[in-house]
Amino acid sequence: MSFPAPPQAPPVWNHTAEQILAEADQLIAANTQLYDTIAAITEPTFENVFAPFVKAENEERGPESIITFYQQVSTDKAIRDASTQAEEKLQQAGIEASSRIDVYRVWEKLNANAAFQAKLDDESKRLLKKVMTTYKRDGLSLPEAARKEVKDLKKKYSNLTLLFNKNCNEELGFLLFTRAELDGVPADVVDGFPAEGDKVKMTYKYPDVLPVLKYATSEETRKRAFLGNQNKLPANEKLLAEIIAVRAELAQKLGYETFSDYVLEERMAKTKENVLSFLGDLKGKLKSGGEAEIAELLKLKNAHLKARGLPESTHYYIWDHSYYSNLMIEQQYLIDDQKISEYFPIQSVVPKILHLYETLFNLKFIQVDENRSVWHEDVIQFSVWKLDNAEPEFVGWVYFDMHPRDGKYGHACNISIVPGYTKADGSANYPVTVVLCNFSKPTKDKPALLKHSEVNTLLHEVGHAIHDLMGKTQHSRFHGTGVSWDFVEAPSQMLEYWTWSPSELKSLSAHYVTGEPITDDLVASLIKTKHVNGGLAGLRQLHFALFDMTLHTVKSAEEATALDLDALWNDMREEISLFENGDTVSKGYGSFNHIGGGGYASGYYGYLYSEVFAADIYYTLFKADPMNVANGIRYRDTILRRGGSRDEMDNLVELLGRAPNSAAFLTEMGVAN
Secondary structure: OOOOOOOOOOOOOOOOHHHHHHHHHHHHHHHHHHHHHHHOOOOOOHHHHHHHHHHHHHHHHHHHHHHHHHHHHOOOHHHHHHHHHHHHHHHHHHHHHHOOHHHHHHHHHHHOOHHHHHHOOHHHHHHHHHHHHHHHHOOOOOOHHHHHHHHHHHHHHHHHHHHHHHHHHHOOOEEEEOOHHHOOOOHHHHHOOOEEOOEEEEEOOHHHHHHHHHHOOOHHHHHHHHHHHHOOOOHHHHHHHHHHHHHHHHHHHOOOOOHHHHHHOOOOOOOHHHHHHHHHHHHHHHHHHHHHHHHHHHHHHHHHHHHOOOOOOOOOEHHHHHHHHHHHHHHHHOOOHHHHHOOOEHHHHHHHHHHHHHHHHOEEEEEOOOOOOOOOOOOEEEEEEEOOOOOOEEEEEEEEEOOOOOOOOOOOEEEEEEOOEEOOOOOEEOOEEEEEOOOOOOOOOOOOEOOHHHHHHHHHHHHHHHHHHHOOOOOHHHOOOOOOOOOOOHHHHHHHHHHHOHHHHHHOOOOOOOOOOOOHHHHHHHHHOOOOOHHHHHHHHHHHHHHHHHHHOOOOHHHHHOOOHHHHHHHHHHHHHOOEOOOOOOOHHHHOHHHHOOOOOOOOOHHHHHHHHHHHHHHHHHOOOOOOHHHHHHHHHHHHOOOOOOOHHHHHHHHHOOOOOOHHHHHHHOOOO
């Protein structure tokens, strides 16, 4: 099959700092002009209000995302700073625009027009409802003095969260260790640490710190690495406290009891009571299993200490867990994570993952080798095509940025850059989406090798990108991952099951030297480890989720300010996740950018909540036949294609043929229904 030139060029990634700021100013000016025009309309209609608003919203999202994306990936600090400044300008201007009572009055009049409402299709009605709800949630129905207070709080909130994220991205901390202190850590990892005199430098980037926590024989080394990583962002401690207080005050001004009530009004879970009930029920079901797992791990720890001639312990500390959980898997399941990684060199895993998605969803990814449009030489670019018809249909662009560097976003994520939508002339605007990860770089002797958990992470993040690429909606705000935040993880979580399916896992493998696939015996042993210490893994997520809910169910700024974040973080971790803190106080909330600035405030529960839907979809459609293409396409068109243009529960009922339930999820978590 031959492929024509894509009908839409990719973005151009050659902005200067000055251009970034100039484009931000141009976008703000255009938006201000639109709002001024709308505000002057006395007889609002589809043609003079709704259509131009939709057109502007659709068209501005891509340019905004491009200039604000540089702060996550650029190697040039001036460009990163300009990108952050541009985002601050855009957010402040957006707050001003959303606070305009004159524009709101026009929308109120339009919304009350029955003839206008009758002309709208279902997706446009959904958009209109979202617009009016957003105005209410922005405080436009309040008296003038209260509206000003809300606007000022939103501006303060925006600045605080931007600074929190900037601190996360710019973090450059490290620890120095002797090679003896790093005994047990793979030589490839230690050899990659820069030398500092007679020591080596371990940064807090994932490829550095995680192997130290997982493999260092010395408990003192693991303790230093853990605490250093937890406490690497002291500036964010005060920022998070301020952010929580502003959120609480903002919720109060808008008429909500707590910030959770404000957030959850727009989520599938609906209320804080529903969320806390879900989390509390799960905690009760996981606790006994977690306690049994801790007991076994403590036995293993003491056997290990005894074999090394060291005194036994009655304590299982938080910095013990990665090490002894891995040791258990090595000893009881004969799994060596480093050996497993030899079968997953990144340069073959990426195309193999794409081939899996090509098969399941009837797609084709074509790598761009010449005239690439990228922001860094390491980035890989693909055009993506759907093959449902005789002629291939272009669906968008996807980028992969796989390795860490200074100034780059430090975790793994997917970022939608340009949304898909239907233009005024009926033609399509195609999405552009990015997969950002921080996997180890290749060395002079070996390519970049992925551990099984990293293969799982990559499949998950590419799953978000697929959601983005498969979306096909009229309006950009509903495109792809533009769904409820407590559903957005479900499609990617569902796709993680493929890394635990024997034939699919084998198909993703190819030894970096021989090219041979991973052996059946290794696959069988690896799959047996899926739920090893699963109770503790679930309790760890519950710690994050319940900490988040505790911060955002306070009823006033004063109550928020009175919170002792150190005590909450550490005491809740001991009580919920069952790991001991010893004599230490750690401040991991300072780098918890999911709730500090990443949009998951009172929403971290969504990672567990959405797993209910993910498990139900997989067990119903794919468990018996993971590569069932007919079900893959049905899922693609029912869930992914529609994005947020329709209620997620309606889509789930249509796909499953019934209301979703938690049976499969509880089976996966290892607890009784």
